[in-house]
Amino acid sequence: MPENTLRAHDERFWETFVDRYDVDAGGPLNLENGYFGRMSRTVVEEYQRNIEFVNRGNSLYVRQHFDREHGEAIRLQVAKLIHVPPSTVALATSAVDALQTLIRNYNGLKPGDQVLISDVEYESVKSAMRWLARQRGAEVVELVHPHPASFDSLVGTYRETFIRYPRLKLMPLTYVNHLTGLVMPVQAIAAAAREFDVDIILDGAHALGQIEFDLKKLGIQFAGFNLQKWIGGPLALGFLYIAPQRLADIDPDMDEATYPATDIRSRTPHSTPNIPALLTLPLVFEEHRALGGASAKGARLCYLRDMWVSAVRNVPGIEVMTPDDRRLYCGITSMRFTAQNDQQAMADRLLDDYGIFTVVRKTSVGPCIRITPGLITLGRDIERLTRALTDLSRI
Incomplete structure (x- = not known):
């Protein structure tokens, strides 16, 4: 298995990596990392x-x-x-x-x-x-x-x-x-x-x-x-x-x-x-190079993406909008609740009921919820997401 793939699965490494970043204690889980990424603590200090x-x-x-x-x-x-x-x-x-x-x-x-x-x-x-x-x-x-x-x-x-x-x-x-x-x-x-x-x-x-x-x-x-x-x-x-x-x-x-x-x-x-x-x-x-550059970051983000997509892809009431062809996806993937017309209301439920922040985007086939893990997202965070999506799919 390639080194970057091995590291992508290494939760102990990524738990240590998270310590390099400052986050709001007790705040919601941010799965809208596509807007902009966090700076590390050392980068903030240098800035x-x-x-x-x-x-x-x-x-x-x-x-x-x-x-x-x-x-x-x-x-x-x-x-x-x-x-x-x-x-x-x-x-x-x-x-x-x-x-x-x-x-x-x-x-x-x-x-x-x-x-x-x-x-x-x-x-x-x-x-x-x-x-x-x-x-x-x-x-x-x-x-x-x-x-x-x-x-x-x-x-x-x-x-x-x-x-x-x-x-x-x-x-x-x-x-x-x-x-x-x-x-x-x-x-x-x-x-x-x-x-x-x-x-x-x-x-x-x-x-x-x-x-x-x-x-x-x-x-x-x-x-x-x-x-x-x-x-x-x-x-x-x-x-x-x-x-x-x-x-x-x-x-x-x-x-x-x-x-x-x-x-x-x-x-x-x-x-x-x-x-x-x-x-x-x-x-x-x-810091980007020391981590392994885009190949290391991409491998980790795709690993996290695959965790939640594989868990909900076949769940009734959920449509994953992004294909599973490895050539056609990265860390960002969107889904929608097929029994619900208002995806914003469902994103609000994710935030209010489960403490998970996502963002709604409008596509040519209707609105969807964009889910974007970040480099400080951990496997247990994705497990929390999949439980929330599965619960909400039953509404």
């Missing part, structure tokens, strides 16, 4: 020190040291995280910020072209694509994926759409669907898109930190990520990626001139960033 350090040094430090040295060193580490040259990444405040920057500055559309959005994309990404289409005189094509999804159905639906709409030029693609946790077969979809000359902007918000990937192997030219979900960084940190041969296809942001047009940093607005948060990233990355 606080950096706040005090920057406050003391003020503009002298920022102008003479951070701008010239430290900021670039951190960008190099961000690039190393996804195994790309630093010249291909630019810092942003979030994945949404990065994705919207890529979308609004994409210059490959002309009147009459088409852009594609699907039901699994993040709402801010869909609205940005609609805005881009209006600005460029393009048509918006909207795709709804069949449910339940399979690897072949997902790839086949895109291929059929590319054939049906030959003027398609651009589409976003969410690596891990924020609604149900469905992991899209990115490499296969990107290969089909290349056949029809359709560019992809990848939303990697939920993938980074829990899925090992190689952007070049995936065939991805443009992507946006954040560092606050599974990497363990402070809030309001993200970055974008542009393949070096495609930099000219994304315009400088609103004619941003702080950096030359040959520098990817001109593709984002120039402003004063959250420097204390950025200075905390070296420690964040060190």
Whole structure:
């Protein structure tokens, strides 16, 4: 059995790991870790020190040291995280910020072209694509994926759409669907898109930190990520990626001139960033690597996910929305109570009656309850969840 799989099952290790984090004593069990991840205690302490350090040094430090040295060193580490040259990444405040920057500055559309959005994309990404289409005189094509999804159905639906709409030029693609946790077969979809000359902007918000990937192997030219979900960084940190041969296809942001047009940093607005948060990233990355990186985190999260899904998959009154094909899921999975119309009321019952916090998401086939274990979730927490779901299924 691989080392990461062995560790994923090792409750004694993870009980020790939990001690690295501060949580509200007596608070509800948080199974909504998809919003943002906790920082470890050492990261919080480092962040606080950096706040005090920057406050003391003020503009002298920022102008003479951070701008010239430290900021670039951190960008190099961000690039190393996804195994790309630093010249291909630019810092942003979030994945949404990065994705919207890529979308609004994409210059490959002309009147009459088409852009594609699907039901699994993040709402801010869909609205940005609609805005881009209006600005460029393009048509918006909207795709709804069949449910339940399979690897072949997902790839086949895109291929059929590319054939049906030959003027398609651009589409976003969410690596891990924020609604149900469905992991899209990115490499296969990107290969089909290349056949029809359709560019992809990848939303990697939920993938980074829990899925090992190689952007070049995936065939991805443009992507946006954040560092606050599974990497363990402070809030309001993200970055974008542009393949070096495609930099000219994304315009400088609103004619941003702080950096030359040959520098990817001109593709984002120039402003004063959250420097204390950025200075905390070296420690964040060190802890991420020390744990085993995305492969170790992903193995643990999938183990926890499998625990509760296997326990309730065949329970009458419960539908698990995410398939069990290992290629198509990660730590996030959604379910619904089939005898109940109001899933929010059931999520409220989980919180009020069982002390378990989850979140409701609306999909094309109706609302569902998204359940997302975290790195400090333990096996006994999942057992508590399965008992609660089984009880509520009988209502």
